[in-house]
Amino acid sequence: MVASPVTRTTAARRATKAVTGALRLMSWPHHPDRYLELLNPLLATQATRARIVDIDRTVPEMTTLTLRPARRCRFEAGQHIRLGVVVDGVRHTRCYSPSTSQYDDRIVLTVRAHPDGLVSRYLHDCARPGDVVDLGAADGDFVLPPVRPDRLLLVSGGSGITPVLSMLHTLADEGHTGAITFLHYARTPADVPQRARLDELAARANVEVVLAYTRGDGGHLRGRFRREHLDAVVPWFAGTPTYACGPAGLTARVREVYREVGAEHRLRTEEFTLPVLDTSDATGEVRFTASGVVADNTGATLLEQAEAAGLRPDHGCRMGICHTCTSIRRSGCTRDVRTGELDAEPDTRIRICVNAPVGDVAVEL
Template identity: 30%
Template sequence: MSSTQALESLVPPLQSAVCWAEEDQAVLVCTAVSDVTHDVKNFVFEPEGEQLFEFDAGQFLTLMLDIDGTPVNRCYTISSPPTRPNRIAITVKRVVGGTVSNWIHDNLVPGSKVNALAPLGAFTLTRKPAEKLLFLSAGSGITPLMSMLRTLYDLGSDADVVFLHSARTPSDIVFRSELAAIETLMPNLRVVHICEADYPSERWGGMRGRISPTMLSTIVPDFLERTTFNCGPLPYMEAVRRILGELDYDLANYHEESFSFDDPSKPGAVPPPEGVSYEEIAAPTPPAGADDGVTTYAVEFTKTGKTVSVRADQFVLDAALAAGVRLASSCSQGMCGTCKIPKLSGEVEMNHNGGIRPKEVAAGKILACCSKPLSDLSLDA
């Protein structure tokens, strides 16, 4: 069976079971915690109920946490494969100053329970199958690609895969031993690591430095023939896009997902996600009240009893926060689904990145972070 056929045939193994994808949220029970590197841990969860974890390799879930009495949502890519539906895992790097990553490392232990929203995200191999693949990752950006690779391995795929991962030092290579083991069992897989520097206890003997056009062409001479999946910090992502552009790569075969790890620097700011995925960064919108002839609409929040003026070129969430209406939100990129609101009346223009399902849109729900008004609105929030 080809990799394309295998991926297209991937379905829940027990059709009669209740799949988590049909639920808005679930309670997860932590069953195992293990060290992956000196600052990265793997957390394995099982459902509190009888659900199966149904998702696409590369998708993420949103953890709904309570940290010191404050509700905080964060998105983390699922590192386990959908071919093992009874458990789900996330792999989290401890970030200096990161509120959520440090809390998870210090507090989540076997037996801990957390609430989570069902998996979402458009960065998936299942929806873009190919026979020749190039996986590019840096740091914790390896997690969605690891889910993809584990899926291919479980399915016995014959896909031709080159996995090129960049790390600061040998000690920072995430899933190093597992990648080596899978490489010995998948004849069409080649794994290459690039390290910027040595580690005190290990001198690196492989490729050194940062990814470059020459390095990519040397390691993967047939890269023009491959479908590329890329994930990592923003500077790495920008470098890869620039390199591929210089080498005349067809970007129609390029798919990316990036990570933002920093906590907000200003009190009251909407926190960016630690490990959240997004495929586009929304352009900033002008401040509310700018007198330049742009149409303004009245947006009513029925539960709070407040009505806010929102420009036609402004996202509902931005205007609400500026006016003091506190709405649940996390990624602000149309990814995590945290800011989902039932729309009672009116029309919006919504450009999301996988954070809302078609059936929810049909039911009248919107994501406030990526919706602009086309008329006056009434929202159930």
């Protein structure tokens, strides 16, 4: 009698659990990972480890990492994963969106090196092939619908190209034949990451790639996003599912256009940067109740103010995507810096990376 795949899978899981349990007994008081990683860092059982197999720094201030995970890292196209690296002996975690197909065994990440970005600067300046990093679970709802649309518009700017590329590669792997228009904004031709992979996708019969350069010549379009660009290349945009990802300024302009034509319900957006805050009229104090720290309100986000006060709250993306920095606002009013929305409901969980205090605020940190 031949065992079914389900039976074999169940048996394999039980065997793995038994072996792991035995290893824990033999390795007590330490976890088996303490010893396994001495043999091979990729053998860890508590975390998914990946080895950097290639690094591309040809695009100014961008680092493209190709990772080979020890085991399959599952995600949906458009989602982000948590990347953990050790910098000066301290482990830090940040969220980045893979640009590979969700069916690919590799993970490709393109990271923009921000001037004050601890992890992004480390990856740009210090990461080398052979380094081992941690990969966390995938998260995020910036994903394609289960039933793929017959026509699709994708808009991105800068490093916001990564989740969009993942969508394109995933649809290609699925043999999707629906019409796809991809509109990407970059400063110059030299600032377009993964250009060779993009050209491969553009060669497909159902994919149209439109490049817009804000500071250079040679693209299909010139300048920052505006309604005329859509009218020129996708006049049918108002009736089409649209996904836009990039800097806050770009996604805000896209939302404005879709709102004007009554098509905002067809638009999904995700920001990779936050808008610049006006802190000139900040008043009041911020109380971090768990630590007993009180500081003058500078108008910056609660995460930035907590760090300035010497606290080290958990955080990942710093853009309101990953929910890692969620804390409880005990009292006071905060403003969502992405939307401008005010909220003063007491004892409410908020993301401190995208909320700034308005007057006196108490948050549990």
